[in-house]
Amino acid sequence: LGFTVPEMLVGPHLLDLVDPAFRPGVRRAHAAALGGNGRDDWTSFRAAAGHGWYQLRLDCIADRPMSGRKGRTHGALGVIRCIDERRDFEQRLFAAEMTDPLTRLTNRRAFVAMLDHLVEARDPGCVALFSVDHLKAINLKYGQATGDEVLVVFADLLRAMMRRDDIISRIGGDCLAVLLPGATPDEAGGVCGAVVQTLSEVSRAGGGGLHITASAGLARIGSSLDDTLGRAELALFDARATGRNRLAVERLPTAWQARAA
Numbered sequence: 001l002g003f004t005v006p007e008m009l010v011g012p013h014l015l016d017l018v019d020p021a022f023r024p025g026v027r028r029a030h031a032a033a034l035g036g037n038g039r040d041d042w043t044s045f046r047a048a049a050g051h052g053w054y055q056l057r058l059d060c061i062a063d064r065p066m067s068g069r070k071g072r073t074h075g076a077l078g079v080i081r082c083i084d085e086r087r088d089f090e091q092r093l094f095a096a097e098m099t100d101p102l103t104r105l106t107n108r109r110a111f112v113a114m115l116d117h118l119v120e121a122r123d124p125g126c127v128a129l130f131s132v133d134h135l136k137a138i139n140l141k142y143g144q145a146t147g148d149e150v151l152v153v154f155a156d157l158l159r160a161m162m163r164r165d166d167i168i169s170r171i172g173g174d175c176l177a178v179l180l181p182g183a184t185p186d187e188a189g190g191v192c193g194a195v196v197q198t199l200s201e202v203s204r205a206g207g208g209g210l211h212i213t214a215s216a217g218l219a220r221i222g223s224s225l226d227d228t229l230g231r232a233e234l235a236l237f238d239a240r241a242t243g244r245n246r247l248a249v250e251r252l253p254t255a256w257q258a259r260a261a
Contacts, residue, residue, distance in 0.1 A: 056078055059077050111171050125181040131175050150210075150212055155168070157195065189247065215239035217232050219231035
């Protein structure tokens with residue numbers, strides 16, 4: 001099993017090998033097997049003292065039933081297998097499905113799931129959409145590798161400047177999104193505006209012929225996922241249409257303006 005069983009004349013009880021949190025499930029599987037109701041499916045559990053993950057399948061050991069009489073039960077026979085490698089593979093596969101391979105940020109699928117959770121929780125926070133300005137032109141002039149490097153640099157800048165609890169994702173070719181749980185529009189606007197300004201200043205100070213800038217749109221998390229994303233996209237469109245290299249905040253309805261005040 002991958003760990004040492006203490007030396008004793010009588011082997012340890014099955015439950016001694018199981019983490020306490022998983023003992024009820026193993027106990028139910030054992031009772032079902034002794035009752036002749038064992039099933040072919042496996043019971044997963046974590047081993048005691050953190051010695052990995054395993055699966056158990058139990059079956060009844062009994063005399064063959066005679067006419068009109070139930071066979072005598074002698075015990076249960078169990079098979080245990082280690083599933084550490086499988087769990088590790090499943091976790092890596094899940095991470096790959098939720099991660100953008102270029103920036104190592106979460107991808108659009110993960111972003112939508114997390115935003116949907118915040119909407120259902122009625123979180124009063126904000127969502128920001130960032131777009132690297134003229135990324136297609138950068139790709140055409142300097143090559144795809146340079147455009148990819150620009151995205152990685154911008155992703156690293158967001159990691160460095162956003163708050164600890166903010167969630168950063170790449171949701172499109174040139175678009176990165178940030179969820180800011182619990183942030184007011186003023187708080188979120190201050191952070192996101194600083195990102196836009198810093199990117200432009202650092203890029204210009206670095207010299208060379210490539211000046212990297214980004215546009216951003218900011219909206220409050222609303223009553224639905226589509227409504228929230230729609231307002232953030234409109235704000236981003238506003239930023240692009242009015243000169244780029246700037247942050248645009250959605251035009252809040254009167255009711256929201258009163259609450260913000």
